[in-house]
Structures are given as structure tokens and as C-alpha cells.
Amino acid sequence: MVGNRQLATRYFLAPLAGYTHLAFRLAIRELGGVGLATTDLVQATTLLSGRAKALELVQTCEDDNPLSVQIFSGKTDELVAAARWLQDHGYGGIDINMGCPMAKVNGQGGGARLMCDAENAARLVEQVVKAVDVPVTVKMRLGWDRESITSPLLAREFEKIGVAAITIHGRTRSQGFTGDVNRSAIKATVEAVDHIPVIGNGDVRTAQDALNMRRETGCAAVAIGRGAMLDPWIFRRIQNVINGETTTDPSPDEQVDFLVRHFYRMTEQHDEYSCILFRKFAAWYGAKLGIPEDLEDRLRRLTSYDEFDQIIKQIRRRHGERESTTATALIKVPNGPVERW
Ligand SMILES: Cc1cc2nc3c(=O)[nH]c(=O)nc-3n(C[C@H](O)[C@H](O)[C@H](O)COP(=O)(O)O)c2cc1C
Structure with a gap:
């Protein structure tokens, strides 16, 4: 409560x-x-x-x-x-x-x-x-x-x-x-x-x-x-x-589904401008899902819904080409002496 x-x-x-x-x-x-x-x-x-x-x-x-x-x-x-x-x-x-x-x-x-x-x-x-x-x-x-x-x-x-x-x-x-x-x-x-x-x-x-x-x-x-x-x-x-249940890792498809839902939820609020807003997440999803560099790069320059759909198709098809890594560093915390933040 x-x-x-x-x-x-x-x-x-x-x-x-x-x-x-x-x-x-x-x-x-x-x-x-x-x-x-x-x-x-x-x-x-x-x-x-x-x-x-x-x-x-x-x-x-x-x-x-x-x-x-x-x-x-x-x-x-x-x-x-x-x-x-x-x-x-x-x-x-x-x-x-x-x-x-x-x-x-x-x-x-x-x-x-x-x-x-x-x-x-x-x-x-x-x-x-x-x-x-x-x-x-x-x-x-x-x-x-x-x-x-x-x-x-x-x-x-x-x-x-x-x-x-x-x-x-x-x-x-x-x-x-x-x-x-x-x-x-x-x-x-x-x-x-x-x-x-x-x-x-x-x-x-x-x-x-x-x-x-x-x-x-x-x-x-x-x-x-x-x-x-x-x-x-x-x-x-x-x-x-x-609950004493076994936890399973999400499959690559489930992880891409998450990315897609995140994007579509954004479009409900921002329409096609979401393509610009979503660019910020390209590096993070790229590292996390092991998205091949060229596709991550296209996500970083995203301009339209059509392009998003094409990129997602390819991400699903090319799964496994790049290893996923922990994207900790991509969540930016302020750096330098705290007095100057
Ligand atoms: C990028 C970033 C933004 C944050 N924004 C807020 C915020 O708006 N309000 C807030 O109370 N704390 C904010 N925090 C602090 C977090 O809520 C949290 O207290 C802190 O990151 C430690 O918890 P964590 O290790 O689970 O992230 C922010 C932290 C980070 C890294």
C-alpha cells in the first residue's frame, strides 16, 4: 500500500x-x-x-x-x-x-x-x-x-x-x-x-x-x-x-517484439515524429539485441514507418550475426566533478 x-x-x-x-x-x-x-x-x-x-x-x-x-x-x-x-x-x-x-x-x-x-x-x-x-x-x-x-x-x-x-x-x-x-x-x-x-x-x-x-x-x-x-x-x-517458477530468457523474437511495441507506443503519442525520437534508442537496442551494425545505423537515421518495418524484418532475419552485449554505458549519467553538473 x-x-x-x-x-x-x-x-x-x-x-x-x-x-x-x-x-x-x-x-x-x-x-x-x-x-x-x-x-x-x-x-x-x-x-x-x-x-x-x-x-x-x-x-x-x-x-x-x-x-x-x-x-x-x-x-x-x-x-x-x-x-x-x-x-x-x-x-x-x-x-x-x-x-x-x-x-x-x-x-x-x-x-x-x-x-x-x-x-x-x-x-x-x-x-x-x-x-x-x-x-x-x-x-x-x-x-x-x-x-x-x-x-x-x-x-x-x-x-x-x-x-x-x-x-x-x-x-x-x-x-x-x-x-x-x-x-x-x-x-x-x-x-x-x-x-x-x-x-x-x-x-x-x-x-x-x-x-x-x-x-x-x-x-x-x-x-x-x-x-x-x-x-x-x-x-x-x-x-x-x-513464485518459485523458473525464469526463462526472452527469445530473440520476443526481444524484437519489445522494441516494436516501444516504437508503436511512441507513435501513439508522437505519430511519425517518433522516427526521429526513436533514433536515440538505436545504439542501446543495437548492443542489447545484437542488431547488425548496418541495421543499427539505419535505425539511427530512421525517417519513416515503412523503413522501420523493413529494418525490423531484416533484424529478425539476420539474428545471430552480431553478439549482444550489456549496454550499461549507453544509459548516460552525468560525468565530471559533481559540483559542475
Ligand atoms: C539518466 C538518468 C535519469 C534520471 N532521472 C531521474 C528523475 O527524473 N527523477 C528521479 O527521481 N531520479 C532520476 N534518476 C535517478 C534514478 O531514479 C535512480 O535513483 C538511480 O539511477 C539509481 O537507481 P538505479 O541504479 O536502479 O538506476 C535518474 C538517473 C539516471 C541515470
Whole structure:
């Protein structure tokens, strides 16, 4: 349960801006096992001003359920207004971003910056909780840096003011995406609250990792981001393991079917412009499915539906020509010193 929402599983899709868009969410939900998904982070003010980009990020449909929309801002009135807007437009859950390490988000007082002032963060979240009836959740990191691990304190405060659940990425802001996920620090946050669910997050890549995260931290649920991009079947595999069933790898055809569904779901939202948008996924699918280089290259320059159909036919026919590899590096995390992100 997250607030009044009964979720089918304890394994959630974590937001990955630029990847976990509507089309990807729909494609992965069809494989089974996803308990909850969250949109990419949306700036509260751009949503309120009706900017096309923000409206696109919150676009959803009946099959894209249950869904939370993630918003960010350092300003209480903006967050409150965005939360009300979302509730008025029928969204079932609001997630406040307190984990983003990017300068453009932190510079406005949003994202991980909020974790530096627990009192201010709690007052801000409290106003959002009071303003809406739908469950409000918070996604955060362990704290700003090693000297400032604020997640247990914040989690306790958030519980008192009615936050429905908390997701913890087990790294500090200054760690960025480097170093190990600190599961004992996630555990300390789990132990700091009385009853609300804490959702563990970070570096879960296999079904066993997800179960270990729960066992080692006592968290109620697990959010999976990059692991779901690398293996969209991970949620189904987790359910297989829990149910004592054997997990089978998807056949090459099933994997290509996933790519096709992802693309067609995109066309429902973006029509033929999807050909341009889908180019970004060429390298990732290329590595993952072992698509021959010339076909990957054509996917990277895709211009029409007809061409897409031709490429897919050839991908199916020429399966096995190139070995598939783990495409980890293709999910871009910011690099360089975290201070300059
Ligand atoms: C490319 C990318 C985009 C991300 N976008 C968001 C976002 O919009 N909101 C958010 O709360 N976290 C975001 N994250 C953080 C992830 O949700 C997650 O906390 C982090 O990647 C660790 O989990 P993982 O190892 O399962 O990916 C992003 C991470 C990456 C790599």
C-alpha cells in the first residue's frame, strides 16, 4: 500500500529522465510485474505555465497505471500549485524530487538541495500534503554528502506530516552515480520510520539484487531504474523467483517484439515524429539485441514507418550475426566533478 493505493507488486520502475517516458512505461508494463511507475521529473513552473514539454512528460493513458508524477521546485507555492493541478487533472499520486544532483535543479533550491535544510524541507512537503488528497511521496538520496546523512531524520519528519512513502537512492548527492550503494544507510532510514513504506533504490540489476535489497535493508519495496532499461524483463523475473517458477530468457523474437511495441507506443503519442525520437534508442537496442551494425545505423537515421518495418524484418532475419552485449554505458549519467553538473 502507498497511501490509499493498493499496488500489485512491491517492485517499481524508478524515473530515468529521457528514458522512462510513456511509451517505455507502457511497453514494460505489458511484460508484467511492475507495481508502480513514476514520470520523469517535471519542473513545477513549466507544468503550471502549460509548456508543451511538461505536458508531454505528464501525458498518460488508462494502461499507464498506477502512476505517480514527479515534480520539483525549491518553492512551496509552486509545488503546491503543481500538486493541485495534478490532482485536478486526475493523477493518482505525486512524488516530490529531493534526490536530483543536477546543478540546474539544485540551483533553484530543488532536488537534493532540499535535503540540506530538514526543517524547510518538512514544511514544504507538509504544505503539499495538506493541499491534496492523493498520496504524496518523496524520492531522496541519503543526504548531501558523507558528513550530512539526513535521510533518517527527514524520513521521520515526513512520516509525521503524512507522506505516504519514501524512496531512497542509497547514495549521497556528492557521490553522484559513483561508489557503492550504502544498504546499511537505507536500512537506518527504514528503521527511522514507524509504518510508512520505504522503497530501496540503487544498482539493482537482477531479480536476486532486488530480493537482497529487501532482505538487507528491510525496505517494503524496491525501485529499479537502469536495471529495467538493461533488462525490461526484470520485473517478471522477480515475480518468477518469488513464485518459485523458473525464469526463462526472452527469445530473440520476443526481444524484437519489445522494441516494436516501444516504437508503436511512441507513435501513439508522437505519430511519425517518433522516427526521429526513436533514433536515440538505436545504439542501446543495437548492443542489447545484437542488431547488425548496418541495421543499427539505419535505425539511427530512421525517417519513416515503412523503413522501420523493413529494418525490423531484416533484424529478425539476420539474428545471430552480431553478439549482444550489456549496454550499461549507453544509459548516460552525468560525468565530471559533481559540483559542475
Ligand atoms: C539518466 C538518468 C535519469 C534520471 N532521472 C531521474 C528523475 O527524473 N527523477 C528521479 O527521481 N531520479 C532520476 N534518476 C535517478 C534514478 O531514479 C535512480 O535513483 C538511480 O539511477 C539509481 O537507481 P538505479 O541504479 O536502479 O538506476 C535518474 C538517473 C539516471 C541515470
